[in-house]
Amino acid sequence: MIVKDSIKELLGLETEVSEIEYSKHGLKRHLEKRKHYDVLKYLNHIKDIIENPDYVGLNTNGNKMALEYVKCYKKNIQLVLKINKTKDKFFIISMYSINDYKLNSRKFSGRLKKVDKK
Template identity: 40%
Template structure:
């Protein structure tokens, strides 16, 4: 089985995300692994299982965009306000050169407010 058999395309990265986050990630397809639901279960993110099918919408229409300062610039965080604030982390696999969903979890309103205040995340606006 090739690695492409284990990946599901969930969206495409676009320049506006780089512009807001100050990143330089490739404008390419974004994937998640077929085993991603198991990852969520193993990491106690059960409440995000129902939002796996929302990943394409979160990528296309996030409410907030930011970066994790503990990463080396090869990742971005997208947050969408649904029934909870859902964060989707996207990383670049530098060995194989593709973008993938690395994590997904809810984020408390207070943490969202702190990250906005500190500048770690920014509100996502679509230019009309």
């Protein structure tokens, strides 16, 4: 899986890094530890979320940067990706549901941008 150039362009992200990696087992353990049980059933949808997101965003906090992908199923599922600087790859660090209020707030503030379906 990769971060598409169209997503980078939409977010104004300038990086050569595109490849995405994750450990399904490691992510599942993380979700269970954080009690994100409601999103476990979406683990098999990660490829769909990456390839066909409804919204994407860039969360910058100090020197840290995270890409956010949101796909609206029955719940709004958000994937969070960060760059692994030693491997020059993005990796999925978390996955959780966000309610409609949070989704709408992030859209209104400009943090999340709608992805055009082509």
